[in-house]
Amino acid sequence: MAYEIPVTQARAELADLINRVVYGGERVVVTRHGxxxxxxxxxxxxERLESAPGAGEERAIGSVSDLGDAPSAPREHRRFGIAAEHRPHGG
Known part of the structure; x- marks a missing residue:
């Protein structure tokens, strides 16, 4: 059974939640309005979920390098309070 936590509390306790998942073997479900x-x-x-028979065509991203470049929508930096962005060399 998974441990449920509201998104506002999860935001404040992310490091602890990660430790619970990695070292405690727990699964954590983050909720909003229940x-x-x-x-x-x-x-x-x-990995077990993805390799299970009938796991379907969709798969989670294996690494950040699988993401590629995805430009941000206009005004999103201000909306989410992003102070910096990654720019490739020469860009």
Whole structure:
């Protein structure tokens, strides 16, 4: 069974939640208004889920390098309070 936590509390306790997942073997479900948003699972759990028969066509991103370049929408930096952005060499 997974531990449920509201998103506002999860934001404040992220490091502790990561430790619970990695070292305690727990699964954490982050909720908003009582409805599940996301689940935190260990990398080993994710690998098992993805390799299970009938796991479907979709797969989680394996690494940040799999993301590629994705430009931000106009005004999103100000909306989310992002103070810096990654720019490739020469860009």
């Amino acid at each position: 409805k599940p948003l996301v689940a935190l699972v260990s990398a080993a759990d994710l």
